[in-house]
Amino acid sequence: MNRPTTTMPGRATPGDLIARLGELGIPCKTHEHQPVHTVADNRALRGSLPGIHCKTLFFKDKKARLWLVVVEESRELDLKALARLIGSARLSFARPERVRDILGVEPGAVTPLALINDTGEDIGVYIDRAIMETDLVNLHPLVNNRTTALHPHDLLRFLTACGYDPRVVDLTPATRT
DSSP, X not given: OOOOOSOOTTSOOHHHHHHHHHHTTOOOEEEEOSOOOSHHHHHHHSOSXXXXXXXXXXXXXXXOOEEEEEEETTOOBOHHHHHXXXXXXXXXXXXXXXXXXXXXXXXXXXXXGGGGGOOSOOEEEEEEHHHHTSSOEEEOSSSTTXXXXXXXXXXXXXXXXXXXXXXXXXXXXXXXX
16 A cells, blocks of 8 residues: 655645754654555665654543553554553554544554644643653654654653653563564
């Protein structure tokens, strides 16, 4: 399936995002590449970009609460254990239309940076502690044909500026073995 590499109409563009990061005094560097749809695609196409590469998972639970979880790209999570760890009811992946409506991005480009498109939803944001222990974090800047690198603490500053209270937690107990 060929997914678009553009943002949703009426939502922030990658340029808007980079400008907002600049307004907040957050340095970043963006690299362009072919569109990636999977972690394997990302590994094959990104080259040797330094830093940790992340995947962002967007969930809803059985009580209709929303959760955004950011982990290192190879980490596989046990959803039952994750739900217990973050204090959620049973988790399931958000439907593509919810991703588009709430985050303003296509499902293949889910990123915590999409919270620039805040729609007033109450979203629990969780970041794996391992990400905070690195020098650079690599994320999609609203589209899946680019990767933006920034310092993990700057990611927290950005999320706070968007009105969120990101929680840094050790997600190791929720990792599949």
